[in-house]
Structure formats: C-alpha cells, structure tokens
Amino acid sequence: MAAGTVGAWWTGRLSVFWRAQIVGWGLFFLVDLVNRLLTYRSFGVALSVTLLITPCLVVVSAGMRTVYTSQALSNRLTPHSIALIGVLSAGAAAIVVAVVFAFRRALDWEMPYWGALEAVVVPWIHYTLTLAGWSLCYFWIHAEMAEQAEHQHAVRAEAEALRLELEELRLQLDPHFLFNALNGVAEEIPEHPAAALAMLRNLTTYLRNSLDGINQTIVTVDAEVEGLSAYLGVQRARFGERLRTRIHVEHAAGGRRIASFLLQPLVENAVKYGRREDGLDVHIDIRAEGDALHIQIDNTGTLEETAGSRRRRSGIGLENVRRRLDLHYPGRHAFTLGDDGNKVVATLTLEGEPCSGS
Numbered sequence: 001m002a003a004g005t006v007g008a009w010w011t012g013r014l015s016v017f018w019r020a021q022i023v024g025w026g027l028f029f030l031v032d033l034v035n036r037l038l039t040y041r042s043f044g045v046a047l048s049v050t051l052l053i054t055p056c057l058v059v060v061s062a063g064m065r066t067v068y069t070s071q072a073l074s075n076r077l078t079p080h081s082i083a084l085i086g087v088l089s090a091g092a093a094a095i096v097v098a099v100v101f102a103f104r105r106a107l108d109w110e111m112p113y114w115g116a117l118e119a120v121v122v123p124w125i126h127y128t129l130t131l132a133g134w135s136l137c138y139f140w141i142h143a144e145m146a147e148q149a150e151h152q153h154a155v156r157a158e159a160e161a162l163r164l165e166l167e168e169l170r171l172q173l174d175p176h177f178l179f180n181a182l183n184g185v186a187e188e189i190p191e192h193p194a195a196a197l198a199m200l201r202n203l204t205t206y207l208r209n210s211l212d213g214i215n216q217t218i219v220t221v222d223a224e225v226e227g228l229s230a231y232l233g234v235q236r237a238r239f240g241e242r243l244r245t246r247i248h249v250e251h252a253a254g255g256r257r258i259a260s261f262l263l264q265p266l267v268e269n270a271v272k273y274g275r276r277e278d279g280l281d282v283h284i285d286i287r288a289e290g291d292a293l294h295i296q297i298d299n300t301g302t303l304e305e306t307a308g309s310r311r312r313r314s315g316i317g318l319e320n321v322r323r324r325l326d327l328h329y330p331g332r333h334a335f336t337l338g339d340d341g342n343k344v345v346a347t348l349t350l351e352g353e354p355c356s357g358s
Contacts (some may be wrong), residue, residue, distance in 0.1 A: 093127035202233035253288035270299035
C-alpha cells in the first residue's frame with residue numbers, strides 16, 4: 001500500500017520537471033558524495049557538505065527555470081538565452097560556493113592540500129559547468145517535449161479529420177444502390193416473398209454495419225466481412241447471375257483486429273467498376289501469416305478505359321483508404337492496385353495490431 005501511495009504521488013502530484021529534478025540531482029548527489037569523500041577523506045564531512053550543496057543546487061536551478069520560462073525567453077534556446085545561461089550559471093554557482101565556504105569556515109572543515117583560493121575557484125568552476133549543463137539539458141528536454149506534444153496534437157487532429165470523413169462516407173450511401181435495392185425488394189414481394197425478405201435482411205445488415213460502427217474504429221475481421229457479405233448479397237439480388245462472388249476467410253484470420261470499413265470501399269469499387277458484360281466475378285481472400293494479414297480483392301475487368309468499361313477515376317474512398325492505412329498501420333502496411341490479365345487486383349498487407357487513431 002505504501003508503494004502504491006508513493007507511486008500515485010510520484011505520477012499524479014509531481015510535474016515532469018520536478019520528477020526530472022529529483023532523479024537528476026539524486027544521481028548528482030551520489031557522484032558528488034564520492035568526489036567529496038576522496039577530497040575530505042572523511043565520510044561524515046563529505047556527507048554533510050553534499051547534503052548542504054545538493055538542496056542549494058535544486059533551489060537555484062528551480063530559480064533559473066523561472067527565468068527561462070519567462071515571457072522574454074519562452075523556453076527557446078537563442079544566442080541571448082545562451083549568454084543568459086552563462087551569467088546565471090556563474091552567479092548561481094557563486095551563491096552555492098559562498099554558502100558552502102561559510103559553512104566550512106564555521107565548522108572548521110578544511111580541504112587537505114587546498115589553499116583558500118583553490119577552495120573557492122575550483123568549486124565555482126565546477127558548479128558553473130554543472131548548472132550550465134543542467135540548463136542545456138533543460139532546454140533540450142523542453143524542446144523534445146514540445147515537439148512530441150505538437151506531433152501528438154497533429155496525429156489527434158488527423159485522426160479526427162479521418163473519423164469525420166469516414167462518418168461522411170458511411171452516411172453518404174450511394175443513392176442509386178439504395179434505390180435499386182429497395183426497388184428490387186418491391187418487385188420481388190408479390191411473386192417471391194422469400195427472396196424479397198432475404199434481400200431486405202441483407203440490406204438491413206449492410207446498413208447496420210455501415211451506421212452503427214461510425215465511432216468504432218477497430219473491429220474483427222469477421223465483423224468487417226459480415227458487412228461485406230451483406231453488401232454483396234444485395235448486389236447479387238440486383239444483378240442475378242451476372243454477379244458471382246466468393247469470400248474466403250482463413251480461420252486464423254477471423255478473430256484478428258482490423259480498421260473498420262477499410263475493405264468496404266475496395267469491394268464497392270470492384271462491383272461498381274468491374275466488367276459485367278460476360279458476368280462479373282468478385283473474390284475476397286483474407287489470410288493470416290504470423291502477425292500479418294494478407295488481403296486480396298479481385299474483380300473481372302481492367303484499370304484501363306476501354307469502349308465497354310466504366311470510367312474508374314480515383315474510385316470510391318481510395319484516398320481515404322490510403323490515409324487510414326497511414327494512420328492505423330504507420331510504416332506497417334502495403335497497398336497495391338493493378339491489372340493481372342483480365343482482372344483488377346487490390347492487395348493489402350497489414351502488419352501487427354491497428355492503432356486506434358484516436
């Protein structure tokens with residue numbers, strides 16, 4: 001319980017600056033204690049002087065930090081601030097040396113083989129360099145923290161922008177698809193009510209997956225495939241035998257996590273731009289290999305514009321797919337879209353777990 005209380009106080013109550021102060025000057029205390037032990041040849045004297053000096057250094061360094069964070073400097077390392085570091089370090093070191101000198105004089109603790117001048121000048125140089133080094137470390141750490149904070153802010157802003165774009169993609173359903181699907185249901189009801197009911201259920205599943213998961217950025221492969229199956233089921237009802245689909249999900253891949261709605265735009269492109277004159281084949285294959293997911297989506301057709309092909313342009317949401325890959329799998333993905341004979345093939349390789357992007 002005591003350890004837990006100390007840990008909560010350390011992480012919850014103390015700022016990063018004071019945690020760094022305690023750790024940094026604590027290490028300095030140990031090094032300085034050994035140095036003084038070699039100088040005074042007495043552990044008691046060395047410990048007493050070190051216990052006096054270290055708090056002095058903590059106090060003067062905290063005072064220097066107040067100057068560095070002032071509006072004039074704003075924690076930036078400039079020629080003006082470098083000159084100020086030198087002046088403040090020398091002045092603060094002079095204060096520490098004066099306190100220690102007075103303390104030693106009062107207790108008659110002399111350093112063996114050192115004259116009065118050496119007992120003042122050498123420690124002053126030592127603590128001037130120490131405080132100057134502390135100051136440079138302070139500016140460096142502050143710059144690193146500021147850069148990290150700016151990077152995290154940029155990542156959060158990009159994640160929010162992509163989340164809003166994803167939400168817009170899901171809400172802006174293709175009106176032609178929705179109209180044709182509902183019209184198909186209406187036509188099937190009189191003579192084939194069972195087929196109309198199946199089509200309506202597929203449409204309901206597709207809409208549920210598209211709308212309910214707006215704020216769910218990570219899902220399982222099985223959940224993602226459920227939405228794809230429902231979408232393709234509605235399209236098969238529309239196009240009949242002109243659309244042939246196959247989905248293969250390796251058992252080991254079904255429970256893996258994947259960025260939601262990542263595959264839907266690719267499948268929609270396959271159906272929208274695929275060649276249907278002699279029948280359109282759409283195949284989805286998802287496999288797991290180690291910690292990677294390998295996904296292939298292919299359809300009958302070509303990327304080149306021909307007399308009977310639909311104009312592909314940039315496709316539905318392809319740019320969104322690329323940006324979401326960068327967000328959820330930074331440096332851990334590969335995405336290609338190309339021709340393979342009479343097929344258009346989109347391949348994805350996703351390494352490791354997706355980042356939440358939020």
